[in-house]
Amino acid sequence: MDRNSRIFVAGHRGLVGSAIVRRLTEAGYGNLITRDRSQLDLTNQAEVRTFFERERIDLVYLAAAKVGGILANDRFGGDFIRDNLLIQTNVIDSAWRAGVRKLLFLGSSCLYPKHAEQPIREDALLSGPMEPSNKPYAIAKIAGITMCQAYRRQFGFNAISAMPSNLYGPGDHFDPETSHALPGMIRRFHDAKMAEDPTVTLWGTGTPRREFLYSDDMADACVHLMEHYDDEEIINVGPGDDIAIADLAALIRDTVGYPGTLTHDLSKPDGHPRKLMDVQRLFATGWRPKVPLEEGLRRTYAWFLEHAAPERIRQAAE
Numbered sequence: 001m002d003r004n005s006r007i008f009v010a011g012h013r014g015l016v017g018s019a020i021v022r023r024l025t026e027a028g029y030g031n032l033i034t035r036d037r038s039q040l041d042l043t044n045q046a047e048v049r050t051f052f053e054r055e056r057i058d059l060v061y062l063a064a065a066k067v068g069g070i071l072a073n074d075r076f077g078g079d080f081i082r083d084n085l086l087i088q089t090n091v092i093d094s095a096w097r098a099g100v101r102k103l104l105f106l107g108s109s110c111l112y113p114k115h116a117e118q119p120i121r122e123d124a125l126l127s128g129p130m131e132p133s134n135k136p137y138a139i140a141k142i143a144g145i146t147m148c149q150a151y152r153r154q155f156g157f158n159a160i161s162a163m164p165s166n167l168y169g170p171g172d173h174f175d176p177e178t179s180h181a182l183p184g185m186i187r188r189f190h191d192a193k194m195a196e197d198p199t200v201t202l203w204g205t206g207t208p209r210r211e212f213l214y215s216d217d218m219a220d221a222c223v224h225l226m227e228h229y230d231d232e233e234i235i236n237v238g239p240g241d242d243i244a245i246a247d248l249a250a251l252i253r254d255t256v257g258y259p260g261t262l263t264h265d266l267s268k269p270d271g272h273p274r275k276l277m278d279v280q281r282l283f284a285t286g287w288r289p290k291v292p293l294e295e296g297l298r299r300t301y302a303w304f305l306e307h308a309a310p311e312r313i314r315q316a317a318e
């Protein structure tokens with residue numbers, strides 16, 4: 001792919017978008033175009049159209065979205081369905097109209113049916129009832145995937161869709177109310193360490209297994225797919241293995257250096273026993289993750305201490 005291509009990374013300040021910018025820069029792509037929300041609100045159709053008409057973009061990484069954990073999805077379902085439908089519709093349609101050569105759209109492993117067979121293959125999408133808690137987000141994202149496929153078929157637009165697993169890394173959201181599970185755990189162990197609490201309590205038995213991919217690996221996969229994948233079929237992006245939540249919690253406790261103990265609140269539900277995606281299709285293209293979980297957690301916690309720890313934020317505000 002031409003290293004001088006004009007590349008728009010939408011959502012460049014987010015977890016995935018910032019990692020894509022780092023990866024593209026490292027790979028020698030020098031012509032990156034970014035806009036933060038105050039410069040370009042992607043929910044605003046007129047602004048997005050004008051932006052694409054003016055900027056003569058070649059490639060689009062669509063990493064802007066309204067994203068959050070279970071609580072946020074539950075409370076703000078209206079925001080999730082509206083913002084995601086608007087952002088993706090505006091970007092995909094305007095990109096096609098302006099003659100963009102290729103676009104990468106991001107779905108999520110949580111779009112698959114609640115009881116999909118494990119490991120989850122790409123053809124499981126829409127094969128059964130979905131998890132109700134994130135339905136507004138999932139329906140919006142599935143509309144985005146379908147839009148990419150329909151624009152490819154009707155208009156010949158080279159739009160591809162990837163299905164990332166749970167992601168984590170520098171730039172993640174650590175708010176206890178709205179974050180995903182892994183950064184939420186980092187925050188809880190850190191807060192317990194600072195407050196010298198003797199125990200941290202984990203919901204459920206800790207036996208459910210989940211998969212986690214480091215954001216730099218996700219970005220590397222995105223660039224790889226942009227360079228090598230041109231199919232209308234969605235493609236899973238994950239580490240290919242999973243870990244029990246209790247083992248993840250122990251790893252995070254060690255990374256944070258929390259000296260207390262870990263207990264389980266067995267009155268709380270466990271959720272699905274396993275969520276692992278089948279990544280054979282991706283691995284067949286020659287891609288593999290590079291950052292082991294221990295290393296990724298170490299880097300993420302270092303970033304958290306520098307940028308997102310509550311005492312750090314208080315310090316910066318003073």
Ligand SMILES: NC(=O)c1ccc[n+]([C@@H]2O[C@H](COP(=O)([O-])OP(=O)(O)OC[C@H]3O[C@@H](n4cnc5c(N)ncnc54)[C@H](OP(=O)(O)O)[C@@H]3O)[C@@H](O)[C@H]2O)c1
Nearest residue numbers: 011013014015016037041042043064065067106108164167
């Ligand atoms: N994180 C995960 O575990 C995970 C897992 C599977 C799939 N994904 C997918 O990966 C993609 C990126 O997720 P992420 O975790 O990187 O999310 P993120 O950290 O929340 O970043 C999202 C980015 O989108 C921008 N954005 C949101 N609304 C916007 C608007 N109206 N106009 C302009 N920019 C807007 C945000 O800007 P502000 O900084 O101004 O808010 C932010 O930079 C999403 O499509 C998500 O569905 C993520």
